[in-house]
Amino acid sequence: MNWNSILSINLSLSEGLKISIGPLCFLLTFLIIAVIGWYIWNRKYKNWDLINICLDFKTPISINIQPNHDTARIAHQIWTELQTRKAVLPLDEENDVILEIYNSCYTLFSITRNLIKKIPAEHISTNKNTEKLVNLMVDVLNLGIRPHLTRWQARFRTWMKHNNDPSLSPQELQKKFPEHNALIKELKKVNLELKKFSDLLYKLARG
Numbered sequence: 001m002n003w004n005s006i007l008s009i010n011l012s013l014s015e016g017l018k019i020s021i022g023p024l025c026f027l028l029t030f031l032i033i034a035v036i037g038w039y040i041w042n043r044k045y046k047n048w049d050l051i052n053i054c055l056d057f058k059t060p061i062s063i064n065i066q067p068n069h070d071t072a073r074i075a076h077q078i079w080t081e082l083q084t085r086k087a088v089l090p091l092d093e094e095n096d097v098i099l100e101i102y103n104s105c106y107t108l109f110s111i112t113r114n115l116i117k118k119i120p121a122e123h124i125s126t127n128k129n130t131e132k133l134v135n136l137m138v139d140v141l142n143l144g145i146r147p148h149l150t151r152w153q154a155r156f157r158t159w160m161k162h163n164n165d166p167s168l169s170p171q172e173l174q175k176k177f178p179e180h181n182a183l184i185k186e187l188k189k190v191n192l193e194l195k196k197f198s199d200l201l202y203k204l205a206r207g
Contacts, residue, residue: 057144075204
């Protein structure tokens with residue numbers, strides 16, 4: 001085979017059909033595939049629209065993020081984890097157990113911290129949008145979830161422990177908590193904002 005041979009086809013009784021592709025043809029094919037790949041990548045990751053989010057926690061959070069490959073990957077990981085967490089699922093006031101939601105919040109803290117630790121430092125320092133997403137994740141934990149837990153979680157757990165009534169279901173017992181209505185009101189607000197955060201991650205993950 002020589003460089004001048006682009007494509008040769010030979011048919012013989014002994015060897016059958018034999019097709020030979022020359023180096024030049026192979027190089028041209030590789031370049032065409034590379035250009036198509038670059039075009040697909042550029043359309044998929046470079047032309048995503050700016051995404052805005054405003055979270056109405058006790059301390060409001062507002063941020064604009066331009067999706068890219070890193071933010072899409074990170075957002076997908078977090079979004080996948082959030083889908084089964086009671087802290088993020090719509091609150092069912094009649095059937096959900098508040099202690100299970102608080103346990104879910106602790107798990108959410110742990111998972112999010114671990115995911116943040118896995119993000120290479122150079123990605124954060126060199127990409128402003130990755131940095132924005134990381135900061136948003138930290139703010140959701142510290143400005144969104146933590147204030148509610150600080151105010152209610154220990155107080156509610158202590159009350160449930162000292163007022164345990166085997167004749168009542170957890171759902172029935174928690175309704176007797178003296179500040180049940182105020183707790184539920186704030187918990188619903190946190191739950192709603194976490195749902196908005198989850199929706200943002202979905203958009204970032206899929207552009």
